[in-house]
Amino acid sequence: MKQEIKYEAAFAELQSIVRRMENDELDIDQMSEQLKRAQQLIKLCKDKLTKTDEEIKKILAEE
């Protein structure tokens, strides 16, 4: 089972990718892989936001 990654951890990883890119710490071969990872992380973060929003609405509706 895939390890659940926390929003903050995902966001931090994303920031780290950007920083490493901007500091030119990545070579070209790694780049597409890292870009793919970044997109995964962004999707994960956005999904989490959407899920949280829905859960909040659901919890409040139960009240």
Added chain:
Amino acid sequence: MRNDRLTLLELNGLVRELIEMEMPNEYWVEAELSECRESRGHCYMELIQRDEHNATPVARASAKCWASKWMLVRPYFERTTGQQLRAGMKVLLRVYPQFHEAYGFSWIVTDIDPTYTLGDQARRRQEIIRQLKEEGVFDLQRELHLPLFCLNIAVVSSQTAAGYGDFAAQLADSPFAFHSQLFPAIMQGEGVEQSIIEALNRIYEANGSNEPHFDCVVIIRGGGATSDMSGFDTLALAENVANFPIPIITGIGHDRDESILDMVSHQRVKTPTAAAAFLIDHAQTVLDSLGEAQNRISRQALQKLSTIHHQLSTIQEALPRLFSVVRTRQEARLDQLYSRIAHFVQQKLISRQSTIVSLQERIPMLLDRRLQTESHRLELLAEKLKVLDPALLLKRGYSITLKDGAAVRDPKTLHPGDQIETRLDKGTIKSTVI
């Protein structure tokens, strides 16, 4: 000499005649009663006048009011003053002198002016009040506070008086747990002052040792008592009451002006039942205010709860909006990060591509240069080769001997019968070795 002698009767008779002749009028006289008693309908009094400064008697006389007058004078006096004639009272009497051979000298009273006595008492009361105020004790009792729970009550009253019974019965009938203890005292006539002071002292002592303490003292006097207040109008009693550390309630029943005792007490009411009613009312007021406090507390609590509830539902309503702000902000951050990544990737690729392009551009030039260098080198080599060309040697008369196409440099390599070829400038000689 013997003829000069008189009997006592004769002599007294002379005095009587003299007095009757010389003092035929009636006089208004101011005096203090030092004794006063009724006997067989007559009233017998002892009159006295004291020195203003040291109170020692400076004049003294007996007085009588015959029943015929007394039955008129007495009701009028009592109705006007509310008091009975008694010792210590100052009175204004209309009198005429009488000297009786057997009973001696006496003033016969024909009238008493009650307003004089009232005025004198009022002056004395004013004097006592002035003195209490000067001592600073006049208001002490009113500065005390009746405890909220005023249930333990010391009662000063006469044990037999109906007033005390009414008081106790009324407290017992109330819904409150009153506890009263009687400290008996004389409530009328002689000795009122001392008796009440002693009762107060007993209460004070009991309060020092007993548990629970008394919350207040009630001084009551029952119905049926005369309205003689003089016993309650003394300085010593007023001082004792005023200085007493527990609130004192008086219900000594009278319609006239307040007595000094009433003036210095914490609270005055008219009757014992009124005193009981006052205490019950006080307890009821406290109970009511407790009930009201209870209501206010619960009202406040409910109000607070409803406010909090309202605040919570406001927060609840605001939550989705708040979260959507958070979400929008987070999404903006994510988008920003992504655009930074995209931008960077693009930049990086462009820069690499341009590097490749520039490399590509340099390749033909480099090749060209290389080709030129090589051709130059070839040319130099050609020059060198030209110098070494064997044709030039042949022209100068040299020849080359070949065997099987290779130059023969040593005759020993040749054997008889071998075909050789000799190349000259202009042609070739073929020969056979012998």
